[in-house]
Amino acid sequence: MALAAQEAKLNRRPFTRWWRETGWRHLVGLGVVVFAMFPLVYVFSASLSPGGTLITANNLFSNVSLGSYIELFNRPQQPYAAWFANTLFIGLTASAGSVLLGALAAYAFSRMRFTGRRFGLITLVLVQMFPQLLAMVAIFLLMLGIGEIFPAIGLNSQIGLIMVYLGGALGVNTYLMYGFFNTVPTSIDEAARIDGAGHARIFFTIILPLVSPILAVVALLSLVGTLSEFVIASVLLRDPERQTLAVGLYQFISQETSQNWSVFAAGAVLAAIIPVALFLLLQRYIVSGLVAGSVK
Secondary structure, eight states, X not given: OHHHHHHHHHHOOOHHHHIIIXXXXXXXXXXXXXXXXXXXXXXXXXXXOTTSSSGGGXXXXXXXXXXXXXXXXXXXXXXXXXXXXXXXXXXXHHHHHHHHHHHHHHHHHHHOOOTTHHHHHHHHHHHTTSOGGGGHHHHHHHHHHHHHHOGGGSTTOHHHHHHHHHHHHHHHHHHHHHHHHTTSOHHHHHHHHHTTOOHHXXXXXXXXXXXXXXXXXXXXXXXXXXHHOOHHHHHHOOSGGXXXXXXXXXXXXXXXXXXXXXXXXXXXXXXXXXXXXXXXXXXXXXXXXXXXXXXX
């Protein structure tokens, strides 16, 4: 026991050498953590401040009150609970649809050989270089025209908004999954075909379980993007009862005479629970899902 302690003491690096090789990294990491955490702590402090302005939140947690969280659910003109439910419905539906459609398209590009395959992949990359905001006028006119024929999927419709989200995210999700699908050996498909399996059975029972990391990544990215999207949702959704959190929360600070930053911060804190919980749940898939598809 004493011999082991003596050997550990002899092998211990001097402080100057430890600082030069490793120690400074801890200081940099601590600085990054403080820099990243301060906005979150400040918003949480503002949500507990009873003043309604950001000035009263400058002294962190000097005044603590849950009044903003109570008031958040007691405003009939600003139904936060309905916004939260709408966001969950739109986000989860759009996320599931993006994963399914993207996986189907990626499987087709990865496993099948057809005319226009290479041109289709290049087109997906080129289209994603232009932000969806450039097509805002076209999307509005398109949804307005569709609403005259099918009101259920037209303007001021959550289903219509979901369809817009699916179309906008299909390209980047397909290309992201395509790189991951290429890492799965084609010999697995060939062995399944010898046993009589078709494309549908190979895709749903063999390929999807093997590419679960990228499915989790795409689902998380799609959900976070849907939760934070503001422009398209604010244009297509007019009824306050159908709006999402991003659009609804803006009402608390949009009018100069009735700004309430404490209630806005409280709503933002509650809205952040969903993506943070999903990130913690799926974090073991994120690194492998993003890295594995970068090499073949």
